[in-house]
Amino acid sequence: MDVFAAAAVQLKALADPTRLKIVDMLSCGELCACMILVRFSITQPTLSHHMKTLCDCGLVHGRKEGKWIYYALDEKAIRDLQAFLAELTAPKA
Numbered sequence: 001m002d003v004f005a006a007a008a009v010q011l012k013a014l015a016d017p018t019r020l021k022i023v024d025m026l027s028c029g030e031l032c033a034c035m036i037l038v039r040f041s042i043t044q045p046t047l048s049h050h051m052k053t054l055c056d057c058g059l060v061h062g063r064k065e066g067k068w069i070y071y072a073l074d075e076k077a078i079r080d081l082q083a084f085l086a087e088l089t090a091p092k093a
Contacts, residue, residue, distance in 0.1 A: 013054055
């Protein structure tokens with residue numbers, strides 16, 4: 001997948017207010033799914049759908065500990081997307 005296609009997948013994943021809020025929450029550090037869920041008026045299956053979307057595009061990763069899943073931003077993927085957007089919007093010769 002080229003860089004434009006990869007960025008398009010990530011931007012599509014971010015094109016949802018709930019997922020943007022989740023990314024904002026995760027910018028402060030790793031969180032258990034239960035801690036994310038209490039901040040929204042959504043069901044656990046709906047949260048799972050949002051988290052799968054964010055994980056599938058590579059912006060977030062999860063790790064299972066016991067019966068809980070902890071989510072965190074993939075810092076490299078975030079930096080790569082930021083760099084892509086900076087280059088995309090930079091003046092060109």
